[in-house]
Amino acid sequence: MTEEQWGVLQDQICKAIGQNNHKTWIVPLRFAGSTPEGTVTLQAPTNFFSTYVTQNYGDQLLEHIMSVSPRVRRLDIKVASAMTETETRAVAQQAPANAEPAAAPQPAARGHLPGAPLDARFTFDTFVVGKPNELAHAAAKRVSEGGPVTFNPLFLYGGVGLGKTHLMHAIAHELTQRNPHLAVLYLSAEQFMYRFVQALRELKMMDFKEMFRSVDVLMVDDVQFIAGKDSTQEEFFHTFNALVDQNKQIIISADRAPDEIKDLENRIRSRLQSGLVVDLHPTDYELRLGILQSKVEGYRAMHPDLVIDDGVLEFLAHRISTNVRVLEGALTRLFAFASLVGKPINMDLVQDSLADVLRASERKISIDEIQRKVAEHYNIRLSDMIGPKRVRNFARPRQVAMYLCKQLTSRSLPEIGRRFGGRDHTTVMHGVKRIEELRLQDGQIDEDVEMLRRALEA
Numbered sequence: 001m002t003e004e005q006w007g008v009l010q011d012q013i014c015k016a017i018g019q020n021n022h023k024t025w026i027v028p029l030r031f032a033g034s035t036p037e038g039t040v041t042l043q044a045p046t047n048f049f050s051t052y053v054t055q056n057y058g059d060q061l062l063e064h065i066m067s068v069s070p071r072v073r074r075l076d077i078k079v080a081s082a083m084t085e086t087e088t089r090a091v092a093q094q095a096p097a098n099a100e101p102a103a104a105p106q107p108a109a110r111g112h113l114p115g116a117p118l119d120a121r122f123t124f125d126t127f128v129v130g131k132p133n134e135l136a137h138a139a140a141k142r143v144s145e146g147g148p149v150t151f152n153p154l155f156l157y158g159g160v161g162l163g164k165t166h167l168m169h170a171i172a173h174e175l176t177q178r179n180p181h182l183a184v185l186y187l188s189a190e191q192f193m194y195r196f197v198q199a200l201r202e203l204k205m206m207d208f209k210e211m212f213r214s215v216d217v218l219m220v221d222d223v224q225f226i227a228g229k230d231s232t233q234e235e236f237f238h239t240f241n242a243l244v245d246q247n248k249q250i251i252i253s254a255d256r257a258p259d260e261i262k263d264l265e266n267r268i269r270s271r272l273q274s275g276l277v278v279d280l281h282p283t284d285y286e287l288r289l290g291i292l293q294s295k296v297e298g299y300r301a302m303h304p305d306l307v308i309d310d311g312v313l314e315f316l317a318h319r320i321s322t323n324v325r326v327l328e329g330a331l332t333r334l335f336a337f338a339s340l341v342g343k344p345i346n347m348d349l350v351q352d353s354l355a356d357v358l359r360a361s362e363r364k365i366s367i368d369e370i371q372r373k374v375a376e377h378y379n380i381r382l383s384d385m386i387g388p389k390r391v392r393n394f395a396r397p398r399q400v401a402m403y404l405c406k407q408l409t410s411r412s413l414p415e416i417g418r419r420f421g422g423r424d425h426t427t428v429m430h431g432v433k434r435i436e437e438l439r440l441q442d443g444q445i446d447e448d449v450e451m452l453r454r455a456l457e458a
């Protein structure tokens with residue numbers, strides 16, 4: 001079988017499967033070679049693509065190929081990374097006439113792809129595990145091993161930018177790596193709705209149902225999107241049930257727990273709760289620092305001359321406590337600025353280039369909150385902490401609270417003083433200083449303060 005023969009076959013394949021399917025699924029394939037043992041290799045743009053085409057058109061394509069080259073016994077459709085050197089070279093050396101259709105189909109094909117593309121960077125290797133996400137990570141890992149379906153669905157939820165999509169893509173990558181024949185379909189709930197509406201409009205509901213029911217693993221991201229959209233919910237429910245009945249794995253993500261998603265039909269809610277529901281908690285300082293360190297390592301692998309002053313990553317992990325996306329964005333901006341001005345990344349650069357991010361992520365912890373938490377921690381009444389009594393039992397917690405107000409809010413010393421029973425700013429200053437000293441001398445105080453800080457920032 002030669003590349004020319006593959007070209008000649010296109011008309012016949014197009015007639016057999018229809019122009020749209022041909023354009024979407026076959027045109028993007030590139031001829032990568034044929035062995036004397038009778039194996040023809042075609043290159044597909046993505047793993048999903050290769051799985052889908054193999055499952056849906058593999059036999060037909062082989063028949064067409066055998067009609068012009070009867071010695072062929074096997075058809076292999078794989079992505080570039082899975083190809084041998086000879087195959088890669090064969091694709092690279094293809095005549096310019098082939099170059100256009102091979103390059104063009106990517107975007108055209110993507111538009112028709114039933115699923116969304118996976119981000120190659122979102123793997124388990126690049127996912128940093130910490131206390132807030134260790135359960136979600138463990139559950140995702142378990143599902144990614146394949147094997148018998150133990151919990152269905154796996155429902156991952158958590159706030160914006162905490163790694164839900166990252167984990168889902170990681171599962172998809174791992175599953176297809178372990179078993180390239182597995183049909184793994186990942187898409188957002190919005191895309192699900194879009195496909196559904198399109199199928200209704202084009203009277204292709206049978207194709208839609210068949211496609212969704214033929215996958216081995218279905219992943220739907222941001223499922224809260226279908227809340228309040230009745231027909232989409234209905235179709236989702238049927239798809240869900242059909243797959244569960246076939247023992248196919250379903251993985252769902254949302255920004256909140258199933259029982260907190262409003263306007264979701266009860267029967268869907270209870271289906272979503274019927275497997276394993278795990279949440280990604282807001283990041284803590286250690287996890288944020290770990291993520292920053294891991295991103296820096298990745299960057300340094302390509303830019304060995306990168307210099308970051310001590311304390312910069314700690315400062316960012318401390319100050320940017322919103323979501324990981326913001327944290328990553330800040331780091332990317334620092335890398336860009338540092339390389340533009342050819343300087344090391346130090347605190348001056350951080351202040352210059354990230355002023356807006358730092359302002360936006362300024363902690364919104366209130367003085368009230370700090371006072372309440374500290375009083376609770378030391379088991380004293382709030383009124384005693386704010387009141388005039390100077391006994392050590394109240395004075396020390398008061399100083400701890402003042403210290404935390406100075407550290408965690410942008411309030412001035414006089415303002416803090418006012419909120420502590422109208423005390424003078426020098427009293428606050430003294431209190432803050434005292435705790436700074438004690439943190440160095442007294443392990444217990446240091447531990448208390450650190451614990452309170454974490455609790456307040458969580």
Ligand SMILES: Nc1ncnc2c1ncn2[C@@H]1O[C@H](COP(=O)(O)OP(=O)(O)OP(=O)(O)O)[C@@H](O)[C@H]1O
Pocket residue numbers: 122126127128129133158159160161162163164165166167222255291324325328
């Ligand atoms: N634990 C982690 N380790 C490494 N990177 C992470 C981690 N958590 C999140 N990220 C990164 O943060 C960014 C946002 O993550 P992701 O898109 O998965 O969030 P999400 O929870 O799906 O957010 P959304 O609710 O907006 O959909 C991604 O670039 C992701 O790689």
